[in-house]
Amino acid sequence: MGNLFEFLLLDDPNVRWVLLAVVLMSASSGVVGTFTFLRKRALIGDAISHAILPGICLAFMLAQTKNPFFLLLGAFTTGWLGLFCIDMITARTKLKPDAALGLVLSVFYGFGVLLLSIIQNSGNAAQSGLDKFLFGKAAAMVQEDVMVFGLFSLVLISVVIYFFKAFTLITFDREYAGTIGIPVKRMELLISVLTVFAIAIGIQAVGVILMAALLITPAAAARYWTENLKWMIFLSAVFAIFAGMMGTFISYTLPKMPTGPWIVTVLSLLTVFSVLLGKKRGILYELQTQNRVKKQILGENILKCLYHLGETDDAYQRYRAFDLIQDTRSIPTRDLKRGLIILQKKNLVTVTGKEVALTPSGVEEGRRVTKIHRLWEIYLTKHMQLPSDHVHEDAEAIEHIITPELERELEKQLEYPLVDPHASPVPYKGKE
DSSP states (O other): HHHHHHHHTOOOOOHHHHHHHHHHHHHOOOOOHHHHHHOOOOOHHHHHHHHHEEEEEEEHHOOOOOOOHHHHHHHHHHHHHHHHHHHHHHSSOOOOOOHHHHHHHHHHHHHHHHHHHHHHHHTGGGGTTTHHHHHHHGGGOHHHHHHHHEEEHHHHHHHHTHHHHHHHHHOOHHHHHHHTTTTTHHHHHHHHHHHHHHHHHHHHHHHHHHHHHHHHHHHHHHHOOOOHHHHHHHHHHHHHHHHHHHHHHHHHHHHTTTTHHHHHHHHHHHHHHHHHTTTTTHHHHHHHHHHHHHHEEEEEEEHHHHHHHHHHHTTTTTTEHHHHHHHHHHHHHHHHHHHHHHHHHHEEEEEEEEEEEEHHHHHHHHHHHHHHHHHHHHHHHHHSOOOOGSSSHHHHHHTTTOHHHHHHHHHTTSOOOOHHHTBOOOOTTTTO
């Protein structure tokens, strides 16, 4: 706890600068990576991050200094060259995109490792720490590094905010974006530039090998919590910042622990948590949704069965034995009891012993489901030209998801029919 308080108070100037840089670098990667993730170009980040290594080495060999501006310029140059090679190989050869990615990644990274070995064997005193770009070492950053990388991070975030509308349209509907006058190719080029810059900036924190995780993982985790792009970008940035801060704290507390791998580890844990508990796409949410839908279908099937029995003797609220319901519709006893409990809570049925009757609300709900079922059967026979003996199962499947708006549209298109293909009446409100 003492280390935590010291870390949060930011009394140490080195911690203050490193934390600021990691926060900005992580945020920019999370923001830019969202568009890379949504455009299904996740592996591009991995290829570019590996293609950046020779650029860093060449920049150092030419400038003979680890000045962050020169290193960033070299990283951007070879990163962009790697991206260009991927597009050219895909467009001009018969190789598929995955093969082009693997080819560029291995060739550029192999060349980068070769250059790094040459530099390390050259005896140049200034090369100390250059190998940290492989796995990242945020703690090794000095104030000059922080200023350069932090400034570029703020620029990247600002550009995304400024072109947010254009980026959104290009990501989700490229053709429509072109029809309304957005320069699609230029915007795609700008997104690619931002991606390369985000990777070039982030490698100082997590390194070449793990940079793809910092670019893609926050967006992947955020996708499980929201369907709104703005919130997704915000959550992606928050996840990346949190992971960056945790990785920096662990590295501060345990100096021998590298920052980059811990940032990626925290991001991985956040992603696992999101996959399990995400509000929109998480496994638990999906299970809850499936269970809710199953309960809805079970309840509506029971109501429809009771309504059909009411049609036979024109007594919709008469008590019916459980056995009669099961003879009419094959519902296991356990499911029937479970469904009746749910319907009772909604005041749609009343249960006495082993008999059940519809309430007025239950009659209305049973009528609604029955009407939708028969309207859909009419639609399938009239507009889809299906035989009347082939439409029942399709109607059984669709009746539970038709909205009131679609129900009204069906009535209008079918001109309010009175009977379905099986000569059963279509029950409109007030007909019971």
